[in-house]
Amino acid sequence: xxxxxxxxxTVSIVGRPNVGKSxxxxxxxxxxxxxxxxxxxxTRDRHYGESFWNGRTFTVIDTGGYLPEDMDVxxxxxxxxxxxxxxxxxxxxxxxxxxxxxxxxxxxxxxxxRKETKxxxxxxxxxxxDGRTMAATEFYSLGVEEMWPVSSLSGSGTGDLLxxxxxxxxxxxxxxxxxxxxxxxVGRPNVGKSSMVNALLKSDRCMVTDIPGTxxxxxxxxxxxxxxxxxxxDTAGLRKRAKVKENVEFYSNVRTDRALRECDVAVxxxxxxxxxxxxxxxxxxxxxxxxxxxxxxxxxxxxxxEKDTDVFKEFETYIYDRVPNMTWIPILSVSAKTGQRVExxxxxxxDIIHERDKSISTPDxxxxxxxxxxxxxxxxxxxxxxxxxxxxxxxxSPPVFKFFMNNPEEMPANYRKYIENRIREQFxxxxxxxxxxxxQK
Numbered sequence: 001x002x003x004x005x006x007x008x009x010t011v012s013i014v015g016r017p018n019v020g021k022s023x024x025x026x027x028x029x030x031x032x033x034x035x036x037x038x039x040x041x042x043t044r045d046r047h048y049g050e051s052f053w054n055g056r057t058f059t060v061i062d063t064g065g066y067l068p069e070d071m072d073v074x075x076x077x078x079x080x081x082x083x084x085x086x087x088x089x090x091x092x093x094x095x096x097x098x099x100x101x102x103x104x105x106x107x108x109x110x111x112x113x114r115k116e117t118k119x120x121x122x123x124x125x126x127x128x129x130d131g132r133t134m135a136a137t138e139f140y141s142l143g144v145e146e147m148w149p150v151s152s153l154s155g156s157g158t159g160d161l162l163x164x165x166x167x168x169x170x171x172x173x174x175x176x177x178x179x180x181x182x183x184x185x186v187g188r189p190n191v192g193k194s195s196m197v198n199a200l201l202k203s204d205r206c207m208v209t210d211i212p213g214t215x216x217x218x219x220x221x222x223x224x225x226x227x228x229x230x231x232x233x234d235t236a237g238l239r240k241r242a243k244v245k246e247n248v249e250f251y252s253n254v255r256t257d258r259a260l261r262e263c264d265v266a267v268x269x270x271x272x273x274x275x276x277x278x279x280x281x282x283x284x285x286x287x288x289x290x291x292x293x294x295x296x297x298x299x300x301x302x303x304x305x306e307k308d309t310d311v312f313k314e315f316e317t318y319i320y321d322r323v324p325n326m327t328w329i330p331i332l333s334v335s336a337k338t339g340q341r342v343e344x345x346x347x348x349x350x351d352i353i354h355e356r357d358k359s360i361s362t363p364d365x366x367x368x369x370x371x372x373x374x375x376x377x378x379x380x381x382x383x384x385x386x387x388x389x390x391x392x393x394x395x396x397s398p399p400v401f402k403f404f405m406n407n408p409e410e411m412p413a414n415y416r417k418y419i420e421n422r423i424r425e426q427f428x429x430x431x432x433x434x435x436x437x438x439x440q441k
Contacts, residue, residue: 299334
């Protein structure tokens with residue numbers, strides 16, 4: 001039993017193009033890595049993050065920029081984003097522009113959002129001075145009772161807005177009980193995620209089709225396997241009515257992110273014939289950042305010609321060459337279509353969960369540390385030898401090790417990697433990210 005996992009409530013930012021949604025997203029999440037530009041379709045980075053206010057943590061989704069460059073479909077794309085946001089969110093921020101005032105698209109979007117039972121807050125952005133703040137009162141003509149003039153650039157008004165957002169968040173939305181270890185099946189569209197879950201469940205619990213992005217939502221299924229019970233999470237595409245390609249890809253990424261936060265082990269499904277590309281690397285980095293167990297599964301192995309041990313090793317080398325610091329992640333070849341080796345996924349996930357739960361005693365770990373420092377001495381920095389007094393494992397599931405030393409800020413990255421590699425040689429932790437914290441003694 002893994003107990004309760006924190007699942008944050010979700011706040012979506014919607015509105016027509018060029019009203020400052022991405023700037024507001026940066027302000028709410030404290031991030032500055034989004035591309036902000038006065039043009040349509042310029043945002044191509046991940047646009048979901050966390051915000052913390054008044055003791056509450058929530059996920060913020062920015063729909064800005066995820067639109068085609070063809071102006072003929074901008075209108076449809078914005079309405080589709082609003083429609084999807086209504087499915088995904090607990091609170092919706094409808095952003096408008098104090099400079100341009102009320103537009104027909106604003107009116108259309110608000111009329112659409114009014115049909116939703118979830119709270120919708122009208123945010124008038126670019127209220128950068130008293131004149132613009134006064135001009136923002138024009139938006140009361142839309143028939144709203146509350147209106148929040150803000151400046152995303154300066155932060156003016158955003159504190160009051162966040163107070164209101166937090167007051168509307170559901171009390172229990174951020175706490176979800178998952179009684180069993182959770183395994184999330186993630187990957188780009190059409191690699192066989194639903195087929196894999198179906199093969200394991202031996203049922204039609206999930207919809208399977210050759211059209212990418214047709215799974216309705218992240219689907220949770222209970223599976224008993226041997227003496228173990230798991231929750232399987234099939235990450236979603238979108239409802240079929242999503243037509244704009246950028247919207248399908250973006251919200252698929254959002255749901256993948258949500259599943260990665262929720263799971264204990266992330267199974268990254270790769271199409272053996274499509275290869276291992278940037279999307280897979282991004283998912284791997286996210287799973288590692290969240291300290292989840294990780295397994296790479298090469299699906300559709302039945303379509304690979306001349307399958308033998310050498311071919312599989314070539315696939316392994318091909319993947320590890322692309323993520324050279326992640327050779328601790330196991331790789332498995334399967335076929336969801338034929339059922340070949342699919343149950344091995346559960347065996348490997350069970351092993352990874354065991355590795356993730358592993359605890360090393362402080363005496364054993366310090367004896368190990370003494371040996372590896374003897375094998376390779378700590379480096380000199382500014383004429384002084386670095387020294388580690390002692391270390392201990394402070395957490396498991398996931399494993400976290402804390403090292404107490406002089407001048408921890410001087411510890412070079414290559415020696416940190418040396419310690420991690422030796423930990424894995426001695427204690428395993430296959431498929432599990434290791435966190436190492438260096439602190440002043």
